[in-house]
Amino acid sequence: MARILSYAKIPIANAKSIKFAEVLETSWDTARWNNAATEVMVHWEGKTPPTIQTILKQTGGAVSTHSVTLAAIDSPAGRSTWGTQPSPPPKPKKK
Amino acid sequence: MPTGIGSGIAGQVFAEPPGSGAFACPTGYSLEFDGLTEYGQRNVPGNGSPQLGIVGTGSFTMCFWVKAPVLGNYYLASAQAFPNPVAPNVNAWAVRWLNNGAFSLRSTGSAVPGGNLAALSASGFSANTWHLVALVYDNAANTVLWNVNGVQSGLIASTVSRDIILGSTTFFDLGRTFTGGYFNGNMCHFAVFNQALTPSELVELRDNSAGKCYASDFSFSSTLTYYLPMFNPSGVYTDPLTETVGGKDITLFNMSATNVSTDYPPSL
Numbered sequence: 001m002a003r004i005l006s007y008a009k010i011p012i013a014n015a016k017s018i019k020f021a022e023v024l025e026t027s028w029d030t031a032r033w034n035n036a037a038t039e040v041m042v043h044w045e046g047k048t049p050p051t052i053q054t055i056l057k058q059t060g061g062a063v064s065t066h067s068v069t070l071a072a073i074d075s076p077a078g079r080s081t082w083g084t085q086p087s088p089p090p091k092p093k094k095k
Numbered sequence: 096m097p098t099g100i101g102s103g104i105a106g107q108v109f110a111e112p113p114g115s116g117a118f119a120c121p122t123g124y125s126l127e128f129d130g131l132t133e134y135g136q137r138n139v140p141g142n143g144s145p146q147l148g149i150v151g152t153g154s155f156t157m158c159f160w161v162k163a164p165v166l167g168n169y170y171l172a173s174a175q176a177f178p179n180p181v182a183p184n185v186n187a188w189a190v191r192w193l194n195n196g197a198f199s200l201r202s203t204g205s206a207v208p209g210g211n212l213a214a215l216s217a218s219g220f221s222a223n224t225w226h227l228v229a230l231v232y233d234n235a236a237n238t239v240l241w242n243v244n245g246v247q248s249g250l251i252a253s254t255v256s257r258d259i260i261l262g263s264t265t266f267f268d269l270g271r272t273f274t275g276g277y278f279n280g281n282m283c284h285f286a287v288f289n290q291a292l293t294p295s296e297l298v299e300l301r302d303n304s305a306g307k308c309y310a311s312d313f314s315f316s317s318t319l320t321y322y323l324p325m326f327n328p329s330g331v332y333t334d335p336l337t338e339t340v341g342g343k344d345i346t347l348f349n350m351s352a353t354n355v356s357t358d359y360p361p362s363l
Contacts, residue, residue, distance in 0.1 A: 003353050005129060025132065030348040032132045032277075041132055045353055070130055070279065074167070085275045 007043045007069040008062070014055045015040050016092045022049035029088045034081050037089040041069075041082075119328070121306035122283065122363035125160070126325040126336070127356040128270040130167065130279025135269035135336055135345040142343065144174035144188075144267035145287045145321035148232065151185070151262040155320075156292040157200075158229035158300065160360050161192065163280030165222050168194050170276035172285070176264040182206035183258040189272055190230070196220040197249070198241055200230050202259050209256030216241035216248040225281075225360035227301045233291035245298035269323075269336075269345055281358050284309065287321035302362050310339065326355050 010018060015028070023042040025031040032041045042052065048063055056062065064072070072078045128134070137143045148155035161171060173189035180186065186204035193199055195218040202211045212232065220226050220243055229242040232254065240251045269285070270278040284300075286309055292300075296315055299307075307313060309322050322339045326332065332352035335344035347354070 003127070003129075007131065024349050024351050024353075026348045026350075032349075043129065043132055043349070045351075066129060066131075073131060083275055085271075085273055 003045055003066075005043050005045055005066040006048065006063050007041060007066065008048075008052055008056060008064070009034075009039050009041055010052075010055055010061065011059055012038050012040065012089060012092075014059055017051055017055055018042060019049070019051045022051055028091050031088070032082070033086055033088055035084045035086060036081075037086045118306040118308060118312050120308035120312070120324070122303070122327050122359050123357065124326040124328075124330045125162075125281040125283035125356045125359050126269075127281050127354050127358070128278045130169075130277045132277070132349045133347075133354065134271040134277065134349070135347050137267045137335075137343060137345045138265060139343075140177070140265045142263050142265075144264045145341075145343065146263045147188075147261035147287060148234065149289050151260040152234060153289060154232055154234045154291040155261075156229055156231045156288045156290065156297075157190070157286070158227065158288075158292070158297065159285040160225055160227050160283045160363075161280060162225045162282075162358065162360075163192065163222050163278070165279065166192070166194055166196055167279060168276060169278040169280070170268070170272040171270070171278055171282065173268045173272040173276075174264040175266040175268075175273060176204070177266060180204065183210055184260050184262060185264060187264070188212070188261065191276070192220075192278075193218075196222075198228055198230075198243065200239075200241075202261065205257075205259045207256065207258055210258040212239055212254065212257060212259055212261065214239045214241055214249065214252050216243055220248075225362075227297065227360070229292065229297050231291050236291075242292075242294060242297050245294055245301045247294065263343075267343075267345065281356050283325040283327060283359060285321075285323040285325065286319060288315060288318045289320045290315060290318040304363060306363075327359075330355060330357075 188202040197218040198216040334347040
């Protein structure tokens with residue numbers, strides 16, 4: 001059965017709030033970051049996880065489908081923003 | 096378990112009909128990659144990737160089944176040494192499926208012209224179709240070629256100047272490379288044999304509807320040196336992904352049990 005995956009891009013300032021148990025990303029260090037290492041991509045199957053909903057409300061970000069995300073990343077603009085695979089940024093320390 | 100010629104009853108021998116499941120390794124699953132975030136990686140100094148050929152210079156066949164919903168610039172598998180070794184030890188190699196539907200292998204690390212291993216298949220291997228893809232290196236004939244679906248594809252490249260040693264590298268990535276190139280599609284039965292399989296032997300792998308096991312049921316099984324069944328035959332998700340010959344298991348990142356797909360090659 002085909003998977004129905006959803007994706008969101010989270011700014012680094014909010015990324016520390018991600019509960020990795022709620023998304024398919026294994027960890028901060030193994031998730032995919034944009035070229036500037038300022039934004040991380042997370043994905044999940046089914047309902048949007050609560051912490052992701054909260055983060056998206058804060059950031060004004062949106063959930064997108066697999067096909068839309070693929071097309072965006074594969075566009076010239078997407079490749080220039082996400083086309084390389086930088087080292088993950090250091091995780092912000094808890095205050 | 097049958098020996099491969101059929102089931103004997105009271106001295107009679109019957110041919111097994113296709114799909115009869117006469118052997119212990121029927122195929123029913125594949126590993127699905129999303130093309131965006133999902134990949135596998137093994138990171139073990141000097142023991143991450145499969146060694147290609149005995150001592151990294153012998154004949155070998157690297158083969159796998161693959162299918163993609165759309166064509167792209169995909170890195171199916173890539174190996175990288177760390178730190179950079181001295182030539183002619185391999186620095187890196189990668190198997191790619193290109194936008195034009197061709198398959199490509201390139202190694203780096205040789206210091207002499209023609210010293211690396213490189214091969215390019217014909218183009219046009221289409222999306223939405225399973226392909227059995229094999230890179231065949233013959234160190235006696237000094238040739239390397241692609242065979243897709245049991246048929247030679249592209250030109251036979253001469254390897255008379257080859258000096259690269261394709262030993263096991265520290266990093267081995269499945270479904271991407273260090274710099275991206277995420278694979279969008281399905282893969283199963285990633286294998287390396289320490290011999291140059293013939294087209295007819297690759298046809299045996301292609302038409303394995305009886306569920307023969309790579310490790311035991313083919314005339315060339317004894318040269319299997321690396322094998323990722325990719326959840327076959329059980330369909331049970333495991334992380335790390337099990338490498339059944341040498342234990343070079345691969346950690347799966349950003350994946351879950353939903354990456355076990357019931358899409359598999361129709362000839363199996």
